[in-house]
Amino acid sequence: MKKILWLALGVALGFVVAHQVNQTAEGRRFFSDLDKRTKGFTESIVDGYRERESELRAVLGDAGEALSSTSK
Template sequence: MKNLVWFVLGLAGGFVLAHFVNKDPRGREVLADIDARIAEFTDRISAAYHEQEARFTEGAETATDAAAEAVAAASGSTASGDTDAAPKPAA
């Protein structure tokens, strides 16, 4: 509970400090610069995430295609050419 109180006090203090800094034109420039840097950082992280996601998707598609080809090759190599592995009942 004590940690929660300190957290809330720190959060409130940060908002008050940001409010006072934002009143000054130089403070606005500093906050705008910080905001621009944060936006640039998040854009870079987002681009890297999407690039890595595309690599994983491409790898998964390649593996899926290879597995499908292996299954097709294995099913095509049966002696009778029939893909049904269960024995047929006698007539």
């Protein structure tokens, strides 16, 4: 229980500090840059996932066709 209290306190303190930093022009610039980088990273992950998913679906489709043609 004590660890959860420390975790909650740390999260709350982090939000307070982030809010204070965001009040300055440099802080807003920092968070804006961080947001852009995070979105870019997330988009890269999603693109890679979709590309790999389409590759796997193509392979599974080819395997399914091969199995159905050999069973006839």
